[in-house]
Amino acid sequence: MDPRPERDARGLVLVVEDDRAIADLVGLYLRREGFGVQVESDGASGLAAVRRLRPVAVVLDVGLPGMDGVEVCRTLRAEQDWTPVLFVTARDDEVDRILGLEMGADDYVTKPFSPRELVARVRTVLRRSGIAPGREEVLQVGAVSAHVDRRRVQVADAEVALTSTEFDLLVHLMRAPGRVFSREQLLSAVWGYAASAGTRTVDVHVAQVRAKLGPGNPIRTVRGVGYAADAS
Template sequence: MTAPAGRGLVLVVEDEAAIADLIVRYLKRDGFGAHVESSGEGALAAVRRLRPVAVVLDIGLSGMDGVEVCRTMRSAGDWTPVLFVTARDDEVDRLVGLELGADDYVTKPFSPRELAARVRTVLRRAAGPPAEVLAIGAVRVDVAQRKVWASGTEVSLTSTEFDLLTELARQPGRVFERGQLLSAVWGYEASAGTRTVDVHIAQLRAKLGDSSPIRTVRGVGYAAS
């Protein structure tokens, strides 16, 4: 384990040593500390013991895979930001559709510089915004506390889902193109694919249920009203 640097400790869960070393090197360049685990069981123990600021989690682990690690964390009420590493885009679509609670993902082969940038983006979203409360329909968003209520019932969202909802709710009625949401919420251009936005919108609607204010504008994007 490297000592926690100024930006905090990132847990890297990867069973290929060469890839893990590369990720750690770039995280350290960005001012993060890093700890590596090669198994799902080790990852869960490290999350409890080290309280990392984020987890870079390979899906294809032997034994307990990354899917089960993330599911176990979320079931225990641990919403530490998780960034999946996977070999297939369609696999991520399926996983996110299962509402596992990942905040972002990269596909192999990936740029370690981009991965480090995505970790920064996820943490920036979770850093604590200024006081602000938004209300749209039956949904209320407390930006400062990063809490959401739908028809009076609190709803648990990932940091990505929260920021996506907040972006829409801050400008009710405005129609956002998918690329605009990708840039505003994820912090990078549409190279990751606008399908990412569609999947997270589907998650949000499922969690908000009948209270969801999000509507699809065919051929354009999404709006909240």
């Protein structure tokens, strides 16, 4: 596409979408919000653009020709590239399958979607992944420590790589040890939208955090209610 992507104070968002009409619409709304936009139409070009341009976020269609969006995201995470990724999926029944794959997507929207909602989701993902200035906040629950400002998590002395969404979910629980949060409360606090988005999203991300933290995982399931972080 354009070899000189637009830049802006809010940063560059890479849109990887093979439907030009959708890509143009998404780009229009992102630009209205002050983002720079670069569009690529296939997975291989999108992957190369992430490596070359270092965008602040990627809006990534799942059903791309050649290398699909799932493979693009999996490749980035394997390279330890944790650029926030928002999936665009064609059907609701793809969501559990995609989020169940532990390749590290941060959020998703399903087609047809509201461009305003997509932009709001991008802003939410970026807000979660931002680093706040000031004195460092360090949380400790059991063997797990979270360095909030540096966005680092350790189990004992071993660092664990989490996506921005996984990190914020863990930190939200760790800030109130022992308190039980419902799935709806977690959706609102971490994802920034209502329970209509589907509480299954919370379950999938909790499972991913637990798998990454291993035996030191402090997240406890409270049957019929939700989740809590406990030291025991």
